[in-house]
Amino acid sequence: MATETNAADAAQGAAAPGMPQLDFSNWDHQIFWLMVTLVVIYFVLSRIALPRIAAVLAERQGTITNDIAAADELKAKAVEAEEAYNKALADARAEAQRIISEAKAEIQTELDEATAKADAEIAEKTAEGEKKIAEIQASAMESVQVVAKDTAAEIVAALGGKADAKTVNAAVANRMKG
Template structure:
């Protein structure tokens, strides 16, 4: 019984001692070192032949592309400024032209207006003259009528009062003299 237990303890102790720190098991060192060297050489070749040239190239290319874009952007900015200046000039010219056109149009309109006013004035004057002439005619004819009526009336009165003295010419002369007076 006692020896069994002791054996068991011994076994456990053996098992506990065997692993210890496996890192200090020197029999595996050559193996680890060999595979480490292999891994380092392989990784070094991948790093120096593929990884670094590729990523370095990509970063350089990106740098070039970005500076290229910056140059282009500056160019575009200059173009935009030129375009703006041109636009300003064009705008100024257009404004000046518009003002000239407006002034000219105004002058033309004024001229037309003056002409129309003059024409209208002339027409009005003509009409006025015509009307005056018509009025004069009417007045003339009215005087004539009055004279005729007066002459007739005077002749009639005279022939009725003094039939012997019927001198129409004398009567007419007298009436005319009377009307004038």
């Protein structure tokens, strides 16, 4: 039993410190399977995988180039649109300015007209008033003359004189003048 274990240990001990890598008896085996593996991987890569990936990468490059061109085009369009917008904005501003000044001028004319009309009305009213005042003055003068003549004639009569209408009139007129 003991010797058996020892023998097994010895066998293990012989295998363990040595490198299995330097056991040349299985090199032919490893090299054979390595060559098989390399050939298979080579054909898998060169026949299927690499052309496929190259095609995908080329396609992607093409797509990216196209997309960049499209993006440039859109960018130019956007710049154009912005210019148009700015131009429209400037036009609208100028138009608004024009409308404002027109409206101002119109309002000014209307105002002037209304002022002139009001002035004319005021002048008319004034003239009318003056005329009325003149009329009233004239009629007052007349009344004063009549009253003065009557009064004078009465006074003369009361004083015992004989009132001569012509003389009275002349005296009143003379007085009134001055």
